[in-house]
Each structure stands twice: as structure tokens, then as C-alpha cells.
Amino acid sequence: MKPLAIHAYTATTALGAGREALWRALREQRSGLEPCDFEDADLATWIGRVPGCEDVALPAPLADWMCRNNQLAELTLQQDGFLDAVEQALTRHAPERIGLFLGTSTSGIRSTERAYREVVDGRLPDWFSFEHTHDYFALCGYVQRRLGLAGPALTISTACSSSAKVFASAARSIAAGFCDVAVVGGVDSLCLTTLYGFASLQLTSPEPCRPWDAQRSGISIGEAGGFALVGPIDEGDSGTRVIGIGESGDAYHMAAPEPDGRGAALAMRRALASAGVAADAVDYINLHGTATPANDQAEDRAVVDVFGASTPASSTKGWTGHTLGAAGIVEAVVACLALEHDYRPATLNTREVGRELSCRVLTAPEPGGVKRVLSNNFGFGGSNCSLLLAGGAA
Amino acid sequence: MQRAYLHGLGIAAPGLEDWGAARAVLSGETDYTSEPLTPFRTKLLPRNEARRAGAAVHLAFRVAEQACAERDASTFAAVFSSSAGDIDIADQLCMAVNAPERAISPTRFHNSVHNAPAGYWSIATGAREPATSLSAGPGGFMVALCEAWGLLAECGTPVLLVCYDMDGSGMLAEARRDIGATFAMAWLLDTHADGAIAVLDRPQPTSAGPTPVSIPALEHLRRLNASARSLPLLAALAARQAAAPVIASEQGHWRVPLTPL
Structure with missing residues (x-):
């Protein structure tokens, strides 16, 4: 593939607004997870909740789009000079030439959950608007208006790979000439459907998630938003870039990974092939690492199959929780931070690595020599996506 | 890439049971009547999986199977597009989380993901190629x-x-924008011309207004249903006439030149 330059990027997670908050917490080994206190959820689990999300106001002309997911989108857009970067891009490109590719798993479903509490005579309350909140495209609808973009816009919703796959769609759209540059990203916010849904599948952990641990017992659900402005490499671009993308399907099961991780391995191999680099050129793998027994086992086999057992790898879900449709962009931002600071984060909450797992998972941070980072994201329906990022020097 | 070739197609909507029926209606051979779709259940999935799959999965399979027509689909990449997917599953989940016991069915929950049709299709065909599941409103x-x-x-x-954009019967389907009726379509696209039904030239943005279809009931559906916006292209195929209709989108309109082969 033609590499994509990352001109600007940001993420807002349970660790706070903006990438600096994420970076500080990664350095300080400080988790953003806390016992579940979302609405009146009565679940023995931990969550990654974005502080102050419910207090965010939307610009008055966009008030119709009010919902937790768009509040989180707004809060995220305000960080790290992202609005300025898009404004700058709009001086070089017509609004019709800037694409928008965003991922989410549940969009603003929280508004519908609230509306269903106010049903009278079988009718939803008048304040409720599906199109502005719960519709998958509502996220794009809001962000497109907020940024003043008019190019191709779509929401990708492939569960937990959604906001990794947006990079692939953006790259295709740019290569095909449908847009010049693109805003990519993802936003997923807490809701009862997700919390109770994953609990019904017995996939939520009663303690903060412990990826790769012998005692791992499931995920901690988190919410997050993230955005990046991407485009072809221009002369003089010396920053981080996406050099490879691999997508694949498991062809196995709707809610469980293929035990040998063959689909996951295929996504990683395709990412390497599209970048034209060998496995040993990768210096760090940010694992999907959700901390369910089956997911980590399958991913471990896939990583060892492609890379052997010596490439340093870690999961950052212990900091942010599993942010589902936002996990792809959050972990792409972690990859950018790892490249920028030449630093591999550890795997938080992991005390004793499971004996059945053999990839080189980091339980302490490891600085130095980080030139290329692979980020894995896998979702329900067997939807896999691996991104390969390189720093300016590589 | 300047050209793509159409190798197969499928359709399902009231009164447009399959491409044979749709071609007769769209070319003016027979009058349109909005007969309800006959029930359909895919035979590509194992019986257990087929029983668990939601209505959107069966609808997507219905048109995908027509478009693939017995071909080995295991090497095909895929794009699945629907504005709201299976809106009745969302209705049932939002009902369930507001009920006192909050009992969510695990099957209903995993069927609620927008990529359920893509996931089941991958399971049914063995395809491991990239598959995008998207929503872009109307x-x-x-x-x-x-x-x-x-x-x-x-x-x-x-x-x-x-x-595929599917009708629903729950409160949520009633509360959303009117989509007219269920409409689903599928195309199989390839880079080579051998055996192709038609050739498509690269879509171009245009300031011209959208091209209507001549049958009033279907024009009504084209205006309401995101998937039915393909109707002007399907009408050109049915008439076996080269055309370059303008297809409406909220991100600007696009002219799509199509020539039947």
C-alpha cells in the first residue's frame, strides 16, 4: 500500500482527555479502570469511564445531535489541536475532498435506552430522535457538521475492529481518488446494552482485566474516542505513518475466536505484506489482548505463528478497558506514542503470565529501538484488522 | 481503476421477488404490484446457525446468494451496507435493559452487531477476505x-x-425516519469482462440532481430507502440500455455510467 501520513492525532479515554493524559498514565502504570458505577447498572465488573463526558455541551446549532456518544466525540475533537489541524486541511482541500471514516459499535444507543424508560401508550418520547443519536451514521453526521466536511463519509461497525478498519477504508478511498485526505477515528460510549450484553456472554471480569495472566477472567468495558487526520505522504512529511494494513475474516464463529488464531495470523501477515516488510522488522506488538481466556489464547498462537516468540508485545486494555468500537483508534494512538517516545508500555494488572501462552508479553515497560509497531484489533463475527505503523526514522 | 464489471446481481423487495421478477417490472413488461416478499431462510448456514441468525442476516443472504449464483464465494471480498441493520434487535435489547430482571439473550446480543451478516457470510462461505460493514444513512x-x-x-x-435496509415492527422502527419498505440488492463486481452482465465506469461526483425511476411506487421507495437508491442503475440493466444515472447521497450526488454487455 501507499503509506498514509498521520498529520494529527488524538485520543480521550478513561485516563482523561487528550493523548498526554494517556501517555502520562502509561508511564506511571496508572489504570483508568474503576468499579462499575454507570447509571444504575448492577454488575460486579470494572469499567473505563471518561471523566466529565456527561457534562460536555455540544455547539448550539448541533444541539439536536445530543447524546453520550456525540458528547464523547466533541470532547475528543477539542484535544491536541485537532480542530485546528482540520481547519488547516480545509485551507488546502475542498470540503468535498476530505473523507470521514469513523468506527463505532453502538453509536448513541444510550439515548434509546433512556427513551424506553419514558414510553407512554407504546410511544417513545418526543425528545427522542433516532437519526441524530442511535443510528450508526449519527456519529459521522455529527462530526461531519462539526468539522465542516463534505467528502465521502461512512461509519464502519464491525464490533471491536471498527476503528482499525477505518484506516483501510480511508486508504482505499484516497487511492481510488474519491478523496484527497481523510479524518479517521472512532467513538464508543458506555451503555447498558453493552455492559449487560457482554455479561450475558460471561465475558466481563469481576476485577480489572488482566491480559495474558494465568488468572485472566474477562474484559473490562471502557469508553473512548480518537481521531487522526491522514493523507498521502507529502514531501517534507517526517512523522509517524501507517505503512501496512491487513484485514481478514475468521470464517469460524460469531462470538468466539478461531482457537488457533488462523484468521488473526492472516490479518498480521497481510499487514506485513502490504508494507513489504518482514516479521523481524516489527519492534513492538500492541496486542488486542482483551483478557478473556479464549481471545488471548487464540491471539498468542497467531502472534507466535507469524513472529515467533521473541517480538515484545503487550496489551494496554488494563489502562483503558476494552473500548470496543474505539479500540482500533485508541491503540493506533498508543502505537503513535510508543514510536514518538521510543517506549513499549507494559501489560497492566498482569502478575503471572499464563503457562499456555508463549509470545513475549511485557510485564514491565521496555524503552528503546521502537521503529515499527503492529496494532491488532479483532471483533465479533471474526472481523480482524492489523495496522502497521512506522516512526519518522524507519 | 477506471472500470468494474458486473458478474451477478440479486434483489429482494415487495413486488421484486428476484431479478427475474424485477427485470420484468423495471423494463415495463409487467405492472408493479407490492406483493409481500415470500419467506426466505438461507440453506448455506448449518441449521443451528440459521436458526440463531436474525432477519437481517437472512435478508442479506437472500440477495447475496442470488448474486453469487452457485459460485465459490470463499475468495470474494465483501461490503455490507445498511443504515440501521436489524432495528428490531436493538428494540428488543433496549426493552430488555429496562425490564426489572435485565435478562439479555446472549444470542440476541451477538446478533446485534452491525457486521452479523458479514460474520455469518464468512462462516457460510469460508471467506477470509476483507469485509466492510458500514452505515451511511440515506x-x-x-x-x-x-x-x-x-x-x-x-x-x-x-x-x-x-x-439492505429492512422494515421493522418494534417501537424503534416506528420512531425512525420512514424507509418505505424493505429493500435489498447485491452485486458481484470483478476486474475482468469475461461473462460479465455489464460494465461500470468510475463514479464521478456531479452537481446534477438524482435520476428518478418511472414507476411511481418504486420512485417513492427510491426516495425513502437507502438501498433502493440503486434502482436507476437496476432499471438501466433491466432495459439493457446504456445509461449514466445520478445516484443520490447525502455526501453529494454521483454519476454512475453503466453499459449492459
Whole structure:
């Protein structure tokens, strides 16, 4: 593939607004997870909740789009000079030439959950608007208006790979000439459907998630938003870039990974092939690492199959929780931070690595020599996506 | 990539049971009547999986199977596009989380993901190629066609494009924008001309207004249903006439030149 330059990027997670908050917490080994206190959820689990999300106001002309997911989108857009970067891009490109590719798993479903509490005579309350909140495209609808973009816009919703796959769609759209540059990203916010849904599948952990641990017992659900402005490499671009993308399907099961991780391995191999680099050129793998027994086992086999057992790898879900449709962009931002600071984060909450797992998972941070980072994201329906990022020097 | 070739197609909507029926209606041979769709259940999935799959999965399979027509689909990439997917599952989940016991069915929950049709299709066909599941509001067909175009250029393998926008019966379906009626369509696109039904030239943005279809009931559906916005192209195929209709999208309108072969 033609590499994509990352001109600007940001993420807002349970660790706070903006990438600096994420970076500080990664350095300080400080988790953003806390016992579940979302609405009146009565679940023995931990969550990654974005502080102050419910207090965010939307610009008055966009008030119709009010919902937790768009509040989180707004809060995220305000960080790290992202609005300025898009404004700058709009001086070089017509609004019709800037694409928008965003991922989410549940969009603003929280508004519908609230509306269903106010049903009278079988009718939803008048304040409720599906199109502005719960519709998958509502996220794009809001962000497109907020940024003043008019190019191709779509929401990708492939569960937990959604906001990794947006990079692939953006790259295709740019290569095909449908847009010049693109805003990519993802936003997923807490809701009862997700919390109770994953609990019904017995996939939520009663303690903060412990990826790769012998005692791992499931995920901690988190919410997050993230955005990046991407485009072809221009002369003089010396920053981080996406050099490879691999997508694949498991062809196995709707809610469980293929035990040998063959689909996951295929996504990683395709990412390497599209970048034209060998496995040993990768210096760090940010694992999907959700901390369910089956997911980590399958991913471990896939990583060892492609890379052997010596490439340093870690999961950052212990900091942010599993942010589902936002996990792809959050972990792409972690990859950018790892490249920028030449630093591999550890795997938080992991005390004793499971004996059945053999990839080189980091339980302490490891600085130095980080030139290329692979980020894995896998979702329900067997939807896999691996991104390969390189720093300016590589 | 300047051209893509259409190798198969499928359709399902009231009064448009399959391509044979749709071709007769769209070419003016027979009058349109809005007969309800006959029930359909895919035979591609094992019985257990087929029973668990939701209505959107069966609808997507219905048109995808027509478009693939017995071909081995295991090497095809895919784009699945729907504005709201299976809106009745969301209705049932939002009802369940507000009920006192909050008992969510695990099957219903995993069927609620927007990529359920893509996931089941991968299971049914053994396809491990890239598959995009997207939503683009009322512009779903045009945006999905551009995504399929990009995927075909990138992968070189055939790309299955499936667009489906489904009616619902729950409170949520009533509260959303009117989509008219269920409409689903599928195209199988490839880079080579051998055996193709039609050739498509690269879509171009245009300031011209959208092209209508001549049958009033279907024009009504085209205006309301994101997937039915493909109807002007399907009408050109049915009439076996070259055309370059303008397809509506909220991200601007696009002219799509199509020549039957």
C-alpha cells in the first residue's frame, strides 16, 4: 500500500482527555479502570469511564445531535489541536475532498435506552430522535457538521475492529481518488446494552482485566474516542505513518475466536505484506489482548505463528478497558506514542503470565529501538484488522 | 481503476421477488404490484446457525446468494451496507435493559452487531477476505459502491456488494425516519469482462440532481430507502440500455455510467 501520513492525532479515554493524559498514565502504570458505577447498572465488573463526558455541551446549532456518544466525540475533537489541524486541511482541500471514516459499535444507543424508560401508550418520547443519536451514521453526521466536511463519509461497525478498519477504508478511498485526505477515528460510549450484553456472554471480569495472566477472567468495558487526520505522504512529511494494513475474516464463529488464531495470523501477515516488510522488522506488538481466556489464547498462537516468540508485545486494555468500537483508534494512538517516545508500555494488572501462552508479553515497560509497531484489533463475527505503523526514522 | 464489471446481481423487495421478477417490472413488461416478499431462510448456514441468525442476516443472504449464483464465494471480498441493520434487535435489547430482571439473550446480543451478516457470510462461505460493514444513512448505496470500488482496486479479487435496509415492527422502527419498505440488492463486481452482465465506469461526483425511476411506487421507495437508491442503475440493466444515472447521497450526488454487455 501507499503509506498514509498521520498529520494529527488524538485520543480521550478513561485516563482523561487528550493523548498526554494517556501517555502520562502509561508511564506511571496508572489504570483508568474503576468499579462499575454507570447509571444504575448492577454488575460486579470494572469499567473505563471518561471523566466529565456527561457534562460536555455540544455547539448550539448541533444541539439536536445530543447524546453520550456525540458528547464523547466533541470532547475528543477539542484535544491536541485537532480542530485546528482540520481547519488547516480545509485551507488546502475542498470540503468535498476530505473523507470521514469513523468506527463505532453502538453509536448513541444510550439515548434509546433512556427513551424506553419514558414510553407512554407504546410511544417513545418526543425528545427522542433516532437519526441524530442511535443510528450508526449519527456519529459521522455529527462530526461531519462539526468539522465542516463534505467528502465521502461512512461509519464502519464491525464490533471491536471498527476503528482499525477505518484506516483501510480511508486508504482505499484516497487511492481510488474519491478523496484527497481523510479524518479517521472512532467513538464508543458506555451503555447498558453493552455492559449487560457482554455479561450475558460471561465475558466481563469481576476485577480489572488482566491480559495474558494465568488468572485472566474477562474484559473490562471502557469508553473512548480518537481521531487522526491522514493523507498521502507529502514531501517534507517526517512523522509517524501507517505503512501496512491487513484485514481478514475468521470464517469460524460469531462470538468466539478461531482457537488457533488462523484468521488473526492472516490479518498480521497481510499487514506485513502490504508494507513489504518482514516479521523481524516489527519492534513492538500492541496486542488486542482483551483478557478473556479464549481471545488471548487464540491471539498468542497467531502472534507466535507469524513472529515467533521473541517480538515484545503487550496489551494496554488494563489502562483503558476494552473500548470496543474505539479500540482500533485508541491503540493506533498508543502505537503513535510508543514510536514518538521510543517506549513499549507494559501489560497492566498482569502478575503471572499464563503457562499456555508463549509470545513475549511485557510485564514491565521496555524503552528503546521502537521503529515499527503492529496494532491488532479483532471483533465479533471474526472481523480482524492489523495496522502497521512506522516512526519518522524507519 | 477506471472500470468494474458486473458478474451477478440479486434483489429482494415487495413486488421484486428476484431479478427475474424485477427485470420484468423495471423494463415495463409487467405492472408493479407490492406483493409481500415470500419467506426466505438461507440453506448455506448449518441449521443451528440459521436458526440463531436474525432477519437481517437472512435478508442479506437472500440477495447475496442470488448474486453469487452457485459460485465459490470463499475468495470474494465483501461490503455490507445498511443504515440501521436489524432495528428490531436493538428494540428488543433496549426493552430488555429496562425490564426489572435485565435478562439479555446472549444470542440476541451477538446478533446485534452491525457486521452479523458479514460474520455469518464468512462462516457460510469460508471467506477470509476483507469485509466492510458500514452505515451511511440515506446515502448507503452510493458510499458502499465507492467502498466496493476501492476494495476491488486494492484486492483484485471479486467483491460482493450487499445493501439492505429492512422494515421493522418494534417501537424503534416506528420512531425512525420512514424507509418505505424493505429493500435489498447485491452485486458481484470483478476486474475482468469475461461473462460479465455489464460494465461500470468510475463514479464521478456531479452537481446534477438524482435520476428518478418511472414507476411511481418504486420512485417513492427510491426516495425513502437507502438501498433502493440503486434502482436507476437496476432499471438501466433491466432495459439493457446504456445509461449514466445520478445516484443520490447525502455526501453529494454521483454519476454512475453503466453499459449492459
